[in-house]
Amino acid sequence: MRRGPAERHETSTERPEDFDAFWSAIMAEAATIPLNPSLEPVPLRSTPEVDVYEIGYDSLDRVRIAGWYCRPRASYLPPPYPGLLIVPGYISEPTLPKSWAKMGYAAVGVAPRGKLRSNQRYNPGYPGLLIDNIVDRHTYAYRGFYVDACRAVDFLLSRPEVDPVRIGVHGSSQGGALTVTTAALRSDAIRCGAAGAPYLCGFMDAAELTHSYPYEEINEYLRLHPEREPTVRLTVAYFDGVNFAPMIRCPMLVYVGLADDVCPPETGYDLVKAMRCSVDLHAYPRCAHDAGVYWEMPKIEAFLAEHLRPAAYTLHAEPTVG
Template identity: 65%
Template sequence: MTQVDVYRPDDFDEFWDATLRQVATVPLRPSFEYVAERSTDAVAVYDVHYDSWEGLRISGWYAVPRGSGPHPALVLVPGYISEPVIPRSWAEKGYAAFAVAPRGKLRSNERYNPGYPGLLVDNIVDHHTYGYRGFYVDSVRAVEALLTRPEVDGDRVGVHGSSQGGALTITTAALMPDVVTCGAAGAPYLCGFMDAARLTHSYPYEEINEYLRDHPDHEQRVARSVGYYDGINFAPSIQAPMLVYIGLEDDVCPPETGFAVHEAMKCDKELLTYERCGHDAGMHWAMDKVEAFLAGHLGVAR
């Protein structure tokens, strides 16, 4: 098994503390617009918007069981290319579920649209302007927007996603240790950036390889910059119980990086591995365990 080595900047915590203080000066301005044609007799659906890093307006879909609640919150964070779908199925299980579309997604691309490929290397040599700074904040603000709803139980907050969503689950849990109750991260991306790019030639990490072929003298600058964004550096700050699940033949997010981020976690944690599974992270078998994990920690009957 390849050793994954990650540079951790001395001012990592200070950088993110300053980031959260800065975005706190931006009014959230949450908007939840009921969408009758997308709702059902059991689930109410809302078109959501809120303000985030640099004042960008971020969108999402909110689905909640009809009734006063309180309902446990579940924030669903998307993969690199995938667009969030209306989370009616999670609402039917009893969650106040919010599927967020961070900047660059189709419904949140006003003033920011680096494209795919493109996001991974957008301003990658400057950690102050790197594209994922806003992306990580968008997920934090999604939790804050969800917690403005009166039917949501703020003491029960889960985060779930796979690939990029797995990364955002990790970073959000780390940046909101006093808020997030639990997280389930599949095939976590954005962990061990530099080693992952060496271990695979699949996209999105191939974007880094392509960038360094064009700019071979930038390798140290890239490594230093992404150190501020690496999930392995966020992992020790997580306090909530975490479930990580990976496919042992994943050629998109190498399993070595999944083992490394799980190892870096100091919280209560569980790791599921699936042989002969790739970037799906064994979803066919894993999802029942993911649902049980979330339900157990968030108090939802199954």
């Protein structure tokens, strides 16, 4: 296969004129919904260093969102702690961010709607999420999904042991996408973000560049309904990371694999070109959807530690998977 250099790619994503208004209205609607946070200790998964909790909170459409909350025991590291939101990949369940908590973070692993434990009222299935109501931006799957991740920031802000001026976000693949959207929509609270192999950037370009799932869901849908292409293109423009990028104000780290068949690297470059914040881009030749995490993980830890200053930053986290 032959492709041009990823850095020379030009996105076909256009920013709708009412993009900001669209999201302002959604975030305003979300703000009217009480968070109603819950916190249940999970002794089975706690360790001498880390307390584990199962958490819940209300989000858009009153969907109850689940997550894991891991924080250092006060006897191991005293509060306050920087907060860290770990956002999941498309087919992954959120892992328990115990290794991040051991480093000194109060860390949430969130399960946005449709994921296990958050799927009682909304369950489009996998595959399926990417194209659920993709012809209508007002009911498209990611409208609530993005807000669910943002509300995890509110959960962290509700915790007295969390330092509200030290909150970051990190994930890869769909987690990379949610890192971008959360940093954009909660630019008031997020101090830094590390996004690997960012998905949901340049949706339509990506679907043209790959036959790997999840983007292949769009190809399948348009093979069956080719006449809906303009409507699909319009919908996803409202959810495109490239269009969220200019809203980010905090420092960002983006890393991509130059042979990523899942989230084409061209779209990672398009994302970075659209950012107005301070951003470091690390691109790994011959790496695929791993995005070079074997080499990148220490850099992610150092980047987050530089901005969030956890107490035990010399320890290491589990490698991030999308």
